[in-house]
Amino acid sequence: MNGPFAWFKWQAVFRDYNIFFEGFLTTLEVAVLGLALALILGVIFGVLSTSKLKVFKIISRIYVEIIQNTPLVIQIFFLFNGLPYIRVILPVFLIGVLGVGFYHGAYIAEVVRTGIISTPKGQFEAAKSQGFSYTQTMRYIIIPQTIKIIIPPLTNQLVNLIKNTSVLAMIAGGDLMYTTDSWSSSNMYYGPAYVVSGMLYFIMCYPLARFARKLELKEKKEKTTVSETSMEGLSVATEGGL
Numbered sequence: 001m002n003g004p005f006a007w008f009k010w011q012a013v014f015r016d017y018n019i020f021f022e023g024f025l026t027t028l029e030v031a032v033l034g035l036a037l038a039l040i041l042g043v044i045f046g047v048l049s050t051s052k053l054k055v056f057k058i059i060s061r062i063y064v065e066i067i068q069n070t071p072l073v074i075q076i077f078f079l080f081n082g083l084p085y086i087r088v089i090l091p092v093f094l095i096g097v098l099g100v101g102f103y104h105g106a107y108i109a110e111v112v113r114t115g116i117i118s119t120p121k122g123q124f125e126a127a128k129s130q131g132f133s134y135t136q137t138m139r140y141i142i143i144p145q146t147i148k149i150i151i152p153p154l155t156n157q158l159v160n161l162i163k164n165t166s167v168l169a170m171i172a173g174g175d176l177m178y179t180t181d182s183w184s185s186s187n188m189y190y191g192p193a194y195v196v197s198g199m200l201y202f203i204m205c206y207p208l209a210r211f212a213r214k215l216e217l218k219e220k221k222e223k224t225t226v227s228e229t230s231m232e233g234l235s236v237a238t239e240g241g242l
Contacts, residue, residue, distance in 0.1 A: 023179030046112025073092030
């Protein structure tokens with residue numbers, strides 16, 4: 001049978017598994033380095049967005065709004081095709097890291113900002129009363145508490161980051177999507193190639209998605225427990241007053 005999923009096509013995929021594995025590793029490398037960059041940018045701009053200095057807030061908003069409201073593909077094309085006009089030529093791998101890093105850094109900045117805002121104001125006041133500076137307050141008190149709040153959405157951002165590395169296929173980035181396109185185009189065996197590629201993306205993303213859901217459910221359960229405990233305490237206090 002010479003269909004899109006004929007057995008001999010699967011055999012060809014398994015025979016050239018090393019090609020897909022190389023793309024898989026490249027995708028992982030871009031994802032890990034891109035995540036590191038996104039976390040650094042996210043924390044910096046997330047903190048700046050909550051600063052008392054208006055200029056820092058403006059800088060943070062400009063970065064977030066520009067990145068979030070333009071497609072990642074255009075940003076990648078700008079790095080790949082635009083920078084050479086000013087004689088800056090970057091390796092494709094580095095373009096991938098910078099592209100997904102800056103893109104998801106904007107979303108992580110919003111996650112960090114939301115986490116900081118959700119921290120009770122009493123924490124800031126207590127730190128100020130103890131003589132902590134704004135930087136010390138963020139470093140030693142606010143950020144450690146924020147991390148617990150933002151881990152679930154950060155995990156979701158990692159899942160999206162891994163999937164978004166596929167845009168590198170448009171600039172011959174050597175990632176999993178590019179190797180899949182190149183291999184399948186050379187022999188017209190599209191069906192098995194894309195199934196295998198999809199399975200590899202699934203292997204990378206599904207455990208992280210499950211982890212994020214577990215963290216969200218755990219946080220929700222803890223909030224419910226705290227709320228019920230507070231209500232019970234209020235009820236006891238009310239009965240005691242009566």
